[in-house]
Amino acid sequence: MSVSLPGSLEALQRQLAGPEAIDFYFAREFSLAHGEGLEHIEVWFHCLLALSVAQRQGHTCLVLSEIAGQHWFYDSESEVKGYSFPELPLVQKAVELALAQLTTPNPLVLDNGRLYSRRFWNFEQEVARALAERCKPESFTDAQVTQVQKIWPLLFSALPDNSQDWQQVATAGSLGQRFSIINGGPGTGKTYTVTRLMLALQAAHANSLTIQLAAPTGKAAQRLTESVSASLQRIEGEAVEPLVARLPKEATTLHRLLGMSRYGVDCRRDAQNPLNCDVLIVDEVSMVDLALMARTVRALPVHARLVLVGDAEQLPAVESGNVLEALVGSEVHSSRVSAALKNHIARLCPHLPEMAVSPSEAAAILSDRVHTLRTSQRFSGALADVAAAIQAQQAEVAWEMMTKAGPTDWYGSLSLEGVAQLPLTMAVAEIKALAQASFNRLITARDLNTAMQNLNDCRWLTPLRRGQFGSQALNGQIEQALGLSARAGPAGHYAGRPVMVLENHYALGLFNGDVGLVWPDASGRLKAWFEVPQGGYRAFSLARLPKVETVFAMTVHKSQGSEFEQVVLLVPPAASRQAESLCSKELLYTGLTRARKGCLLLSDKTRFSQVIHTRHHRFSGLRDILLQNLAGTQE
Numbered sequence: 001m002s003v004s005l006p007g008s009l010e011a012l013q014r015q016l017a018g019p020e021a022i023d024f025y026f027a028r029e030f031s032l033a034h035g036e037g038l039e040h041i042e043v044w045f046h047c048l049l050a051l052s053v054a055q056r057q058g059h060t061c062l063v064l065s066e067i068a069g070q071h072w073f074y075d076s077e078s079e080v081k082g083y084s085f086p087e088l089p090l091v092q093k094a095v096e097l098a099l100a101q102l103t104t105p106n107p108l109v110l111d112n113g114r115l116y117s118r119r120f121w122n123f124e125q126e127v128a129r130a131l132a133e134r135c136k137p138e139s140f141t142d143a144q145v146t147q148v149q150k151i152w153p154l155l156f157s158a159l160p161d162n163s164q165d166w167q168q169v170a171t172a173g174s175l176g177q178r179f180s181i182i183n184g185g186p187g188t189g190k191t192y193t194v195t196r197l198m199l200a201l202q203a204a205h206a207n208s209l210t211i212q213l214a215a216p217t218g219k220a221a222q223r224l225t226e227s228v229s230a231s232l233q234r235i236e237g238e239a240v241e242p243l244v245a246r247l248p249k250e251a252t253t254l255h256r257l258l259g260m261s262r263y264g265v266d267c268r269r270d271a272q273n274p275l276n277c278d279v280l281i282v283d284e285v286s287m288v289d290l291a292l293m294a295r296t297v298r299a300l301p302v303h304a305r306l307v308l309v310g311d312a313e314q315l316p317a318v319e320s321g322n323v324l325e326a327l328v329g330s331e332v333h334s335s336r337v338s339a340a341l342k343n344h345i346a347r348l349c350p351h352l353p354e355m356a357v358s359p360s361e362a363a364a365i366l367s368d369r370v371h372t373l374r375t376s377q378r379f380s381g382a383l384a385d386v387a388a389a390i391q392a393q394q395a396e397v398a399w400e401m402m403t404k405a406g407p408t409d410w411y412g413s414l415s416l417e418g419v420a421q422l423p424l425t426m427a428v429a430e431i432k433a434l435a436q437a438s439f440n441r442l443i444t445a446r447d448l449n450t451a452m453q454n455l456n457d458c459r460w461l462t463p464l465r466r467g468q469f470g471s472q473a474l475n476g477q478i479e480q481a482l483g484l485s486a487r488a489g490p491a492g493h494y495a496g497r498p499v500m501v502l503e504n505h506y507a508l509g510l511f512n513g514d515v516g517l518v519w520p521d522a523s524g525r526l527k528a529w530f531e532v533p534q535g536g537y538r539a540f541s542l543a544r545l546p547k548v549e550t551v552f553a554m555t556v557h558k559s560q561g562s563e564f565e566q567v568v569l570l571v572p573p574a575a576s577r578q579a580e581s582l583c584s585k586e587l588l589y590t591g592l593t594r595a596r597k598g599c600l601l602l603s604d605k606t607r608f609s610q611v612i613h614t615r616h617h618r619f620s621g622l623r624d625i626l627l628q629n630l631a632g633t634q635e
């Protein structure tokens with residue numbers, strides 16, 4: 001039976017909630033390309049709409065079984081009735097019929113029940129191929145073992161211990177792998193481990209390796225530079241000195257490393273002009289989107305090792321894909337390894353407890369390369385316990401672990417230990433007192449040093465940028481509540497204004513996400529001050545500053561990679577569609593783990609539980625494609 005599109009696009013737009021003009025345009029272009037008479041064109045049209053919406057939301061593909069038999073694009077509040085997809089066989093048939101009629105090269109791909117734009121399918125194929133190639137067995141000679149063992153006691157404790165040391169396992173494991181992942185929550189010692197891995201790699205390769213350190217943002221690269229340097233200061237011994245001298249002194253952004261044009265997609269570095277390195281270590285990989293990962297592996301020399309470092313529980317990248325989540329998968333909980341890896345670790349680290357062997361060698365190919373660090377070295381107690389309960393989606397347990405915030409918490413300065421809860425409505429009513437308690441120390445500071453020291457005392461975090469509970473409105477309300485709006489000059493600046501940079505400015509060395517403070521210089525002129533890694537501050541004239549905004553409050557997304565003594569974490573009501581799509585378990589986890597000492601959660605129990613049960617899972621075929629590739633390359 002042939003069905004034509006019902007009515008005009010305008011009429012359709014009124015019947016469906018969610019898709020935007022661009023989605024209708026995309027769906028119309030591809031469905032009308034068939035001309036008249038395509039069977040099930042209506043189903044195909046709605047599949048295309050769903051694909052376009054999914055891609056805008058960061059999925060790399062549309063999983064047909066997720067839409068089949070489901071009611072989509074409705075909004076009961078505004079009485080938009082939406083569309084019911086038929087059962088899977090019909091959806092599948094409609095898609096197959098339509099794709100068979102599209103011209104080659106077909107811009108859309110159906111692969112294993114997943115509908116893709118070809119661009120994303122190509123990216124997934126490219127990343128999977130590059131990683132599978134790097135999963136081929138590597139040799140690690142007795143001579144290398146001897147060299148590494150000489151320096152091991154300078155890196156880690158080489159004394160026998162009954163409990164497993166996952167940092168040592170990760171280092172030893174990664175040494176014999178051309179591709180590995182070092183995964184772990186905040187403060188579990190990822191940088192500590194990576195620093196030691198770099199030294200062990202140099203020891204195993206006669207100090208001949210060129211190692212590159214990179215991160216997806218300028219701020220993350222700067223943090224990595226600082227933590228590697230701090231970590232190196234704690235490693236001493238003649239045997240490691242020449243190795244330390246060969247390590248990179250600075251991390252760079254992936255964009256810089258690849259020579260990406262500012263707005264374009266072109267890279268100076270690619271397969272024809274590869275990077276000059278033997279080892280590439282990428283930190284904060286949860287923020288790396290699929291396209292950037294594809295460009296990274298494309299520019300990596302075939303022989304080069306790739307070490308991905310990050311926390312798979314964090315929010316995914318802003319752009320499409322969730323590479324780290326797809327690669328780590330459920331391996332995060334696996335402690336079993338292949339017999340080959342077990343023997344390799346036993347050979348290098350006979351002092352460690354013996355590893356358990358996985359029942360399936362095939363399943364271990366990928367899980368062997370996911371090294372998860374499990375113990376936070378930075379925080380413990382209620383913060384760590386609530387974070388773990390959130391990870392495990394145990395809403396009731398997490399809620400019971402929190403204390404109830406009372407008025408004494410917002411007198412003086414906020415100084416919570418652990419996690420406290422306060423209903424959002426109560427926080428709104430108390431906003432003035434709460435803002436004062438949060439930023440008291442910052443706004444009453446008498447000198448630049450004190451103000452800078454108090455800059456990261458407290459930060460309000462919210463999932464949203466716009467709307468009543470978005471960071472923009474909150475900053476305005478906080479400034480109002482603290483009486484700062486009245487002090488502001490024409491550009492909104494006042495002494496004590498915390499500001500966040502919104503775009504990279506390479507010439508000034510300021511990066512998107514950097515946070516500084518507006519403060520007068522010796523002559524009384526307002527400047528923007530930013531901390532420098534070597535210690536001290538740099539002042540910038542306000543006129544030269546790239547775009548900035550006030551940052552008493554910021555989005556959870558922007559806070560990734562930063563830490564504050566106290567965090568006030570807002571969970572907005574489900575009133576808006578935007579709030580719904582952004583509030584997830586990953587968001588709560590990321591927001592909460594930004595706190596070093598205390599977190600005040602502004603939410604009620606029902607909403608908290610709702611959010612904890614929402615996963616920010618993204619559709620992707622990367623893992624399956626990689627597993628297929630692995631099955632091929634190991635034969």
Ligand SMILES: Nc1ncnc2c1ncn2[C@@H]1O[C@H](COP(=O)(O)OP(=O)(O)OP(=O)(O)O)[C@@H](O)[C@H]1O
Pocket residue numbers: 167184185186187188189190191192193227231377378
């Ligand atoms: N095995 C260890 N023994 C002693 N101190 C450690 C150990 N591992 C990590 N640390 C210390 O714990 C702190 C956190 O470690 P590190 O910065 O490496 O963690 P991370 O996982 O990279 O953290 P984040 O992702 O939150 O930046 C550092 O001060 C580090 O020196």
